Amino acid sequence: MWTYLVAWLLTLSLIALGIFWFLRGDPLHWVDHSTLAVATELADRVHFDAQGQPTQIAIPDEVRWLSELAPLDLVYRIFDDQGQELLWSSARARQVWPGAAPAPTPQEAHARVWVEGLPMRVRTVSVPSPDGGPRRLWLQVGLSERLVVLFHAGNGARLGGLMLLMAVLSVLLLGAVQFFLFRRLLAPVSRLSEEAGRIQLSRPGLRLGTEGVFRELKPLVLSFNESLQRLEDAFARQLKFLADAAHELKTPLALLKGQMELGDTDTQALIQDVDQLSRQVQQLLVLAEVTEPRSYRHAELDWEAIVWEVCHFLAPLAQRAGVGLVPDIESVPQGAQGDRSALFVLLKNLVENAIGFAPEGSNVTLRLQAQAVVVRDVGPGIAQADFARLYDRFWRGPGRRDVGAGLGLAICLEVAQAHGWCLSARNAEPGAEFRLSLQPAALPGGPS
Structure with a gap:
């Protein structure tokens, strides 16, 4: 679990460092995306008069000052399919823009231009018709690169820090979930370990319980119980074999001892008794061999x-x-x-x-x-x-x-x-x- 958590933390940290390096190294990576986002939002804010002519674009209050103080950093114009210009962001833009910006072509496009030494990104998008008719209008937006850098200043550090914080919080959350999950999953294993520790030869018949055991563990528990049963059966057979052997060999040995103590010199009878005892021993050895499957x-x-x-x-x-x-x-x-x-x-x-x-x-x-x-x-x-x-x-x-x-x-x-x-x-x-x-x-x- 700890290995997984450390690996997850390292992975998210590397992602955060990668994003931080990407944005920190060159903020202009996002300039085209920012230009498209601004153009799309402004296209949705175009206001029309009763004749369907564009009158203004409702620029958000938080950036309206920008178009007034820096009219060349945020420029836009609206034109129709014939390239006729219908609305400008400012008089200053209308004065300097036509000579530097791309021609008002009725199609979606993007380009990089220079306006009075200021590098800019230009994006052309379509404007939804107010009456839903076939007439189409086009919005051309220019965004200076220095403005994009200003917008994204500190984004890399903030985003990297946010990702690192998310990594730490996700690891803590994941660790807590895994702790309780593994604790619940391993509870039956702990119980089975305790039950297995109580199984001894002096307490035959004890088996591992299957109640509360997960479905994936039940075959293992059942196989273990079957193995215990086979071992107990084999042990019981060995005990019975030893008891029977001791009982059967005790009598002829006692008879032989008694004959020798009494001085019985009937050699033939002694030989027969020894032969009978040898036969019993031989049969016992054979029985022990055939009861072992590995033989x-x-x-x-x-x-x-x-x-x-x-x-x-x-x-x-x-x-x-x-x-x-x-x-x-x-x-x-x-x-x-x-x-x-x-x-x-x-x-x-x-x-x-x-x-x-x-x-x-x-x-x-x-x-x-x-x-x-x-x-x-x-x-x-x-x-x-x-x-x-x-x-x-x-x-x-x-x-x-x-x-x-x-x-x-x-x-x-x-x-x-x-x-x-x-x-x-x-x-x-x-x-x-x-x-x-x-x-x-x-x-x-x-x-x-």
């Missing part, structure tokens, strides 16, 4: 290659469980992008979960379609009450053959949501079917 590297996916890679990777597990693993390539999705390693983890967890519930001697099918990937087993299926907890972290479904960490399906859901895909589950009778749809629309039987 994903999106690129064109080779779906068929990933399906075969998952089947090859889990073939030993399926063989130990006595379950057949059948890849079924019906069609290949085109143009779908995503993170290859995340998709591998998603399909691996779905197939591994199906192997854990599939009866011995049955098959688990991994089917690739144009817009979906389907994993199906022929096990006992999913109890209706278990659908609500299917994707909960650390929840393990009853009837599973192996002992998992309870994070596999939670990881699958995180990956699917991060890509905008839809993961759903349903009972296929027999068995359960998990469908990863590449369309964002939700399907019944599971979250989108």
Whole structure:
């Protein structure tokens, strides 16, 4: 605001100095304009008699003395279209003017002449007809240059001073208006700053208010509130993740400590417990990675290659469980992008979960379609009450053959949501079917 006010003051000051210099340097800059102004005013003051002949010009009282004391400094004459002279300002003017002034030509004109050594400016203008008829009269006015200088003496200083005073007053007025205007405009910003300062992790749910906020600021406030909501959600997920991890790791660690304190030397059992604990830690690391959007590297996916890679990777597990693993390539999705390693983890967890519930001697099918990937087993299926907890972290479904960490399906859901895909589950009778749809629309039987 101060920069603008100073710039405005400097601008007006330069204008005032320019006008002062212009007038101070040569007052004759305005002589032609002054001559025209005098001629126009006198043309409106011509008096006529009953026959329409000009009788006199009503010169203002404040300058009437000038025409009497200096008859050659202000001279005028009226003539008609034939150049016939009808009225003179004075006898002295009539005596010396015809030999020096321009001829009485019936047209508007201006010139510079010398009358007895006195430089003068001459202007010819038309006079309005008293009766509005076609007859036209002309007024020729001569104004001496020294008279113009006298008229404008001190005008430069006065006008420059007036402009400077106007600049100061306008800056003061503008400054006062801007002060109150900016104060009103910035009041919501000050309030928002105070509200933002009260937002802390210990006081979740606080948001910036939009009441009284100008329309231009509302998108910024709403975006800030949305960012706060995302941060709070992420922080809440991290707290829940840490709490769940601590809870799940506390029990196996306590069991290991107890076995070692009791002198349990069953090495095989200890190895199994350590393997289970390692599996939980590994799943926790994977879950932490897939919940972070910056971990994903999106690129064109080779779906068929990933399906075969998952089947090859889990073939030993399926063989130990006595379950057949059948890849079924019906069609290949085109143009779908995503993170290859995340998709591998998603399909691996779905197939591994199906192997854990599939009866011995049955098959688990991994089917690739144009817009979906389907994993199906022929096990006992999913109890209706278990659908609500299917994707909960650390929840393990009853009837599973192996002992998992309870994070596999939670990881699958995180990956699917991060890509905008839809993961759903349903009972296929027999068995359960998990469908990863590449369309964002939700399907019944599971979250989108």
